Amino acid sequence: MKFGILTLGAILLSLANSAIAAEGKLSIGTEGAYPPWSMADSAGNVTGFDADVGNLLCKKLNVECHFVVQAFDGLIPALKAKRFDVIISGMSITADRKKEINFSVGYAxxxxxxxxxxxxxxxxxxxxEPLLRDLDSKTIGVQTGTTHAHFVEKRLPNSTLKTYDTLDxxxxxxxxxxxxxAFADASALQDFLGKPEGKDFQFVDVKIQSKFDASLGEGIGVGISKDNTELKTKVDKALCDLVADGSIGKASMKWFKMDISRPCE
Structure with a gap:
């Protein structure tokens, strides 16, 4: 029996997309240096909210979790190079990133x-607005490759932007x-303020939600390769279930002392 080119291609793609189920493992790329989202020790063990979400997802999909630690700005290139199956690293869903990869539903x-x-x-x-006006003459620190960097570039064009590979x-x-x-999500900066070196610093009491500007994204999602539509379908359903049953909310209470879960629309 002979296969046409399109038929054979579809079969190969289906086999690639089902490889995770066949192997019983989900490989997860994460930063490992963004507390309390993702922290990795010297042995490569990953903890934090991202790790909890990953482990919940793996349990729901009935697969084994394997975490791969990667610098944040290298996560998308590494996913596209098939170094791992998904990204779970507090990554905001943005229009620019969606040009490169797919995302799950927003879960936080x-x-x-x-x-x-x-x-x-x-x-x-x-x-x-007064805050942005006064910041537009300041030097502002952000992490490389984040929505925070894009926001500062867009909304504070006269500021001096300094980028860093890690929050530390x-x-x-x-x-x-x-x-x-410094500009980041409130949870990451809260960790800094709780340390001795953060005693002389404070939040500016202005919370900037993603709906304020599209550069801040559409919530946090799991990054998935564009060619892995089967996995996206499975991850979407699993995440919606985990939000609905309170599992992701419980994990966020553990790490952030608040429920940051985002219900599926």
């Missing part, structure tokens, strides 16, 4: 905030005074 969302020295002239602001390096420059403000 957390406000974005600026941290500044308590002595800063913008520390007491309470409204977003960004926070070192914040403490040393090399940046005037």
């Amino acid at each position: 969302e957390l406000a974005n905030m600026f941290v500044v020295p308590k002595s800063s002239d913008i520390a007491g602001l309470r409204e977003v 390096n960004m926070q070192i420059d914040l403490v040393s005074g090399r940046v005037d403000a």
Whole structure:
């Protein structure tokens, strides 16, 4: 029996997409340096909210989890190169990223905030527009490849943008005074404020939700290769179930002391 080219191609694609189920393993790319989302120790063990979501997803799909630690700005290229099956790394769903990969449904969302020295002239602001106006002359630190970097580029064109490979390096420059403000999701910066080196800093009490600007994305999703539609369908259903039964909300309460789960629409 002979197969036509299109038929053979469809069969090969189907086999590739079902390889995870056949092997019983899901390989997950994550940053490992973005507490409390994702932390990796020297042995490569991953903990945090992303790890909990990954483990919940694997259990739901009845597969074994395998985490691969990768710098955040290298996650999408590594996924496209088939180094792992999915990305679970607090990654916001954005239009630019959707050009490169597919995403699951959004399963979580957390406000974005600026941290500044308590002595800063913008520390007491309470409204977003005055805050952005005053920040537009400042030096602002963000992590490389994040929605926060895109937001600053778009909304604060006159600011000086400094990018960092990890939050730790960004926070070192914040403490040393090399940046005037740091911008990230509130949970990641809360971790910094709880440390001794964060005692002289505070949040600017303005929470910037993703709906404020499209550059901040459409919530947090699982990154999936464009050619793996079968896996996307399975992941979408599993995540919706995990949000509906409270599992993801429970995990977020553990790590963030708040429910950041996002119901499926």
